[in-house]
Amino acid sequence: MSAPCAISALDRTAQAQIQARIDNKTKPQGALGQLERVALQLALIQQSERLSLPSPTLLVFAGDHGVAAEGVSIAPAAVTRQMVLNFLAGGAAINCFCRTLGWQLKVVDAGILEPIEDPRLILRRLGAGTANLAQTAAMSPAQCQQGLQWGGEVARREIAAGAGLLAFGEMGIANTTAATALLAALTDLPVGDCIGRGTGISDAQLAHKQALIEQAVARVAGQTDPQALLAELGGFELVQICGAILAAAEARVPMLIDGFIVSAAALVACRMAPACRDYMLFSHGSAEPGHARLLAAMEAEPLLDLGLRLGEGTGAALALPLLQAAVSFYNDMASFESAGVTV
Numbered sequence: 001m002s003a004p005c006a007i008s009a010l011d012r013t014a015q016a017q018i019q020a021r022i023d024n025k026t027k028p029q030g031a032l033g034q035l036e037r038v039a040l041q042l043a044l045i046q047q048s049e050r051l052s053l054p055s056p057t058l059l060v061f062a063g064d065h066g067v068a069a070e071g072v073s074i075a076p077a078a079v080t081r082q083m084v085l086n087f088l089a090g091g092a093a094i095n096c097f098c099r100t101l102g103w104q105l106k107v108v109d110a111g112i113l114e115p116i117e118d119p120r121l122i123l124r125r126l127g128a129g130t131a132n133l134a135q136t137a138a139m140s141p142a143q144c145q146q147g148l149q150w151g152g153e154v155a156r157r158e159i160a161a162g163a164g165l166l167a168f169g170e171m172g173i174a175n176t177t178a179a180t181a182l183l184a185a186l187t188d189l190p191v192g193d194c195i196g197r198g199t200g201i202s203d204a205q206l207a208h209k210q211a212l213i214e215q216a217v218a219r220v221a222g223q224t225d226p227q228a229l230l231a232e233l234g235g236f237e238l239v240q241i242c243g244a245i246l247a248a249a250e251a252r253v254p255m256l257i258d259g260f261i262v263s264a265a266a267l268v269a270c271r272m273a274p275a276c277r278d279y280m281l282f283s284h285g286s287a288e289p290g291h292a293r294l295l296a297a298m299e300a301e302p303l304l305d306l307g308l309r310l311g312e313g314t315g316a317a318l319a320l321p322l323l324q325a326a327v328s329f330y331n332d333m334a335s336f337e338s339a340g341v342t343v
């Protein structure tokens, strides 16, 4: 087991005081809705008079999936690499949102099929794509362990460079199949309750996808160790996101959790080290039906509901201004006393 034991739950000693400060702002109590919950969580994480979110950094991890050969996506596996090139060229949705909203964007090759030579790409290749999880373990325990470590290192490097907020994105054709298998295996929910159309597959593809996931979940029946399930059913990008989440929590850095895929990695992290949940904020509800199950399993309430089903970290990117708004009202909004407002 590699779960860092240094992850501590939030110190809630100051919670009543923080809540009183929020309640004393010049507004009816609770009127800033979910932003008040965000401010409280950030204040508990940062334990500081003034909150800040310096150098928000979004790490996109890319990896290929052996199960893609089964035709469970609208696209072939080669599209993973093509999209990584698109990220590097600045042309994907996540590039647009990061540019518009002020995120630093970094791309990690966690194990796509064919390598790309580009100095801007962070190379942490665990292999040339995983094995087909319907037939066999997606990766070895050693690859999984290495991936957790590498993901952690990538996150720690950004934190050391000043990132005060992390978010994660992913690119990996067929990774909704892996994420669905993880969700079903970790929660014991029927695969039919966890599955969706990912990129938008046909009815026939959906039926095949379901049969493959059921086969994979049956193959690991009785296994409850989250890290073992991650190796059996995960993906190289999912493992490294899980490692990055554990490292961010250990460093007490807040993180924005994106949609279905990143949430599956987050659930694995929560099962490995439950305290890491305290450092997570959830950007949006994905249109992928299983996302509601993942959010429920983590007792998470997402901030946005935009019908997104893209991944790449796009939902997390879009939620940054909401966190910044929570920080600004917490820091700068007048209290009833200071503004002389009497209710």
Ligand SMILES: Cc1cc2ncn([C@H]3O[C@H](COP(=O)(O)O)[C@@H](O)[C@H]3O)c2cc1C
Residues within 6 Å of the ligand: 072, 073, 074, 075, 079, 083, 170, 171, 172, 173, 174, 175, 176, 177, 197, 198, 199, 200, 310, 311, 312
């Ligand atoms: C052009 C294109 C760009 C994407 N950007 C993110 N995804 C998303 O779709 C994939 C998961 O869905 P599935 O399991 O159905 O393959 C992941 O790569 C995810 O990031 C994309 C998918 C495509 C085709």
Ligand SMILES: O=C(O)c1cccnc1
Residues within 6 Å of the ligand: 176, 198, 199, 258, 259, 260, 261, 262, 286, 287, 288, 291, 308, 309, 310, 311, 312
């Ligand atoms: O919510 C997501 O992360 C998602 C949904 C569909 C396809 N790719 C990603």
